[in-house]
Amino acid sequence: MTPVAPDTPPVAPDTPPIVPGAPATVSRPSRPVLLVAGREVRERTRAKSFRVTTIISVLAVAAAVVVPHALSSNKKTVLSVGLVGQLSEPVVNAVKGTTVVTGVKVRTITVPDLASAEAQIRNSNLDVAVTGDAVFVKRTVSESDTSSRAQLTRALASAVGLLRGLQANGIDLPAAQRALASPPLPVEGLVAPTPTRQSQRTTALLGNILLYLFLSLYGTWILMGVVEEKTSRVVEVLLATLRPRQLLAGKVLGIGAVALIQGVLIVATALVCAAATGSNYLKGTNVSLLGQTFLWFLLGFAFYAMLYGAAGSMVNRQSEAQNAAFPVSVPLLVAYLFAFTVLPANHGNMFLTVLSFFPPTAPIAMPARVAVGGAGLIDVAISMALMLVAIVWLARVAGTIYSRAILHTGKKTTWREALRKQAATA
Numbered sequence: 001m002t003p004v005a006p007d008t009p010p011v012a013p014d015t016p017p018i019v020p021g022a023p024a025t026v027s028r029p030s031r032p033v034l035l036v037a038g039r040e041v042r043e044r045t046r047a048k049s050f051r052v053t054t055i056i057s058v059l060a061v062a063a064a065v066v067v068p069h070a071l072s073s074n075k076k077t078v079l080s081v082g083l084v085g086q087l088s089e090p091v092v093n094a095v096k097g098t099t100v101v102t103g104v105k106v107r108t109i110t111v112p113d114l115a116s117a118e119a120q121i122r123n124s125n126l127d128v129a130v131t132g133d134a135v136f137v138k139r140t141v142s143e144s145d146t147s148s149r150a151q152l153t154r155a156l157a158s159a160v161g162l163l164r165g166l167q168a169n170g171i172d173l174p175a176a177q178r179a180l181a182s183p184p185l186p187v188e189g190l191v192a193p194t195p196t197r198q199s200q201r202t203t204a205l206l207g208n209i210l211l212y213l214f215l216s217l218y219g220t221w222i223l224m225g226v227v228e229e230k231t232s233r234v235v236e237v238l239l240a241t242l243r244p245r246q247l248l249a250g251k252v253l254g255i256g257a258v259a260l261i262q263g264v265l266i267v268a269t270a271l272v273c274a275a276a277t278g279s280n281y282l283k284g285t286n287v288s289l290l291g292q293t294f295l296w297f298l299l300g301f302a303f304y305a306m307l308y309g310a311a312g313s314m315v316n317r318q319s320e321a322q323n324a325a326f327p328v329s330v331p332l333l334v335a336y337l338f339a340f341t342v343l344p345a346n347h348g349n350m351f352l353t354v355l356s357f358f359p360p361t362a363p364i365a366m367p368a369r370v371a372v373g374g375a376g377l378i379d380v381a382i383s384m385a386l387m388l389v390a391i392v393w394l395a396r397v398a399g400t401i402y403s404r405a406i407l408h409t410g411k412k413t414t415w416r417e418a419l420r421k422q423a424a425t426a
């Protein structure tokens with residue numbers, strides 16, 4: 001009988017045997033996924049490219065909010081009108097009343113004579129000058145000019161000309177002014193007006209831009225990361241302790257967290273700049289659609305991250321990465337370009353409806369359809385349910401493709417071959 005060494009630990013009866021080269025087992029399957037995700041977050045956030053793109057994005061968003069507000073603040077909001085000579089009280093009241101008609105704020109200045117008024121207009125100290133016979137401006141106002149100065153000039157010419165005509169015909173001016181001051185008749189519409197949904201369209205436009213950029217950018221990050229690990233043979237070391245599906249899931253989760261970090265920084269910058277400057281640049285956003293857009297980002301990223309990961313596992317050289325990414329990005333590009341043609345028209349069509357239920361295009365097409373009033377909550381719920389089913393199915397398919405192709409070298413694996421093998425073993 002062979003004696004047992006006293007320092008040999010007892011082996012539990014249900015402990016599985018350790019097979020050389022097989023992935024090590026862990027008590028919690030989620031722990032390896034979280035470890036890979038943490039590694040991705042650390043590496044991506046420390047990368048110079050991440051810092052540069054984040055700084056540029058934050059500065060661009062801050063400029064997009066602050067600059068329009070600064071330019072609009074510098075515009076002249078109050079126009080100066082010179083009252084030349086001794087004008088009658090009805091004319092002065094008519095000049096001041098143009099504020100109600102045009103919505104332009106007016107500041108009246110008494111000018112002794114026409115020569116002084118012309119000099120002040122040439123020096124831009126006056127915007128308009130009014131006499132009893134004419135209205136003077138620096139440059140002739142064209143019919144197509146819709147500026148505040150042009151609107152004010154036309155209103156002054158009409159009001160003063162009307163008073164002059166009434167006075168020339170011997171009509172009592174105070175009585176005429178009282179008659180002209182009567183409120184307009186109410187306008188009764190027989191059919192409800194079509195809503196413009198400007199806020200929804202603004203939110204969908206901004207959301208589609210961010211969705212397309214983020215899904216394309218971070219999906220490409222996943223693809224390039226998989227290709228880099230495969231070509232450098234780092235993946236062989238990682239797979240010594242991890243299962244392929246755990247490695248792919250951790251990479252998707254980690255890069256998705258990095259995308260959320262950058263997205264939160266960009267949105268927070270926009271909100272802080274808008275609040276600090278008092279800008280109304282973001283007042284066109286719709287909170288409900290913004291929340292839906294965020295959910296679509298999460299669903300879209302989960303869907304495309306799996307696709308990009310599987311595509312990267314089939315690539316054997318860095319030079320083939322862009323070619324592998326193009327077929328995956330085509331549905332995103334189609335939905336993105338089509339949404340831009342639909343949103344300005346403020347109405348949807350049958351093709352947009354089909355795209356909104358098709359999982360690869362739904363993250364961009366459905367918010368656009370909601371913005372133009374073509375989809376309700378039931379449509380959104382159905383589309384999201386289909387998207388969840390597609391994500392679950394794609395996770396299995398992409399995980400299998402990744403497991404088989406990540407260690408494959410030599411001839412490049414095509415999507416047709418990968419799907420044929422998947423169907424044969426399903």
